[in-house]
Amino acid sequence: MRPSLIRLLATALLLSLLAGCASRGIPPATASGEQAAARAVLQQSAEAHGLVAFRQLNDVSVSYAGEWYGLVSRFQPTLIDADFRQGSQERLILKARPFLAQHHTGPGGSKQVIRSTDGIEVFYDGQAASDRDVLAAAALVADGYRMFLTGPFYFLDGNLSLELAADEIVNDRDCVSIVAVRRPGHGLSVEDRYQLFIDRENHLLRRVRFTMEGLESTQGAIAEVDFFEHRQIAGVTWPTRFYERLRKPIPGLPVHDWRLTGLDVNRGLNEAEIAGKAFAGKAARPAQAIDRSDLPDALNR
Template identity: 35%
Template sequence: MHVVIRALGVLMAAAWLAGCATGFPRATAPYAAEDGLDGAAVLARGVDAHGGDLRTRAADLNYASDGRWESLIQRIQPVVTDAGYRVTAETRYAPAQGLHAIRYQGPKGIKQVVRRPGDIEVYYDGVRTTDPEILQAAAMTTDAFELFHFGPSFLAARATQATRMADVDDAGTRYQRVRVEIAPGFGEAANDTVIAWFDAQTHLLHRVHLTLNGFPSTQGAHVDTTMTGYRALDGVMLPTRFHERVRGPLRIDAHTWWVTGLDAGRGWTAGDVAEGGFNGSAARPADVLRERD
């Protein structure tokens, strides 16, 4: 049975790679919307709706999360998912410093990722790894999570082109879409493409559809993540529920996760998230997220 499962994983990975050259929506001429806004204007309005450009924010943002991985994506992309470690998480983000630290825990143990511009550190149970494949995957996924959790400031910082696409209606809600070319891309990618869906009423980011060029086995593949359940935290709008799907070359559900804690302004330092542990002001769990009244 184990041999069959492994063989299935190999076949699925081969199918992934075989189809990875097609599928992502192609670029079209800019959409001339009735509101007169181009892609850059829609993106800028989204940044404002989320609380402004986080790069100018001195205070830290912190959250805890829990989630589940679908079994097929674990077999297809075991290094990227790293599901034996990446289940619950405590995240510490200092946007003005570009410092993003995530401490994961799963059935295999604890994994800590520390991401800075142009640098990535990964620790397993306190021991730093130099495995280039692990570092590549961690850089790509950590950058993607910065976009998912902290919104369009990530796009604004890296955008080389923002093109308005046709609006769409989904489940009774109107969304304004912007195709954003970013450089650098996620992780070690020179560039990537993101199609951002903004709620036409709230201007909050609802969905991102993106390429993943930063890891060999995901190059050319594309996924989308839908963000819901927004909460205000110290003037910043943050989503609390997430659902990720692979859209090509396969079409499968991949990952569902949710925020269990939120707080801000602790004043932790880079030293508090160094050397494979959370210490000082970074150490305590994020404040429990209470149910809405």
């Protein structure tokens, strides 16, 4: 067993004992196919987030800024890649097939990620990366960020199973939960499991809990992301604040706190403009900044 893994497991055991509670995982699926009641909950959430408007989008341009917590960066340096992932500009083409590109920046320089159904490419300061773990980590992150941004829309298609699970309180909000199994999962995973927590009152997605089977070093782990400070832009209700923590193997370990700092839609982007070592043409301009000071109280809860 690798020394780093031994230290990780020892720390996990210590923190679990100090916390005095076991990790909350994801309930197993009990059947294949979509349960009608679970599908209705998901559909209602998608409509509350602006499904009709979302289906009119060709492309989305976003920017993020955030902070990593130090402990997880030491355990997962390839996944976190903190020297390059402090802020990012991202471009997502939605029509036909999802096509995502990310331009990350940090003290180490720049990192360009191109993610499509054909595979994953990564460039550090213009130089192509070929390391298997680097590519798998980048694919996991790229697909994860698409999932976090698009929320319930991400789960409307492609579920191997979808069923109701136990209700839960998420940040003082009463939520109904549904469990989804997807094959393939996100990143280079053959299969991943997800638990979505949907606000019983306004039907917004408040949390997603997920496995991370697409990277060898995160297999068996479970993380979750909470969504805050929703903002309606172009008829779609987007989260603009995100907080990630681990559930397993170290319950409650903080991972990442980040903000959506810019978003605009329908520039008319094409794949060629975001498929290179840098954004070109209509993709080059930074995402339009979000004024966070006027977030509506009704959506900010």
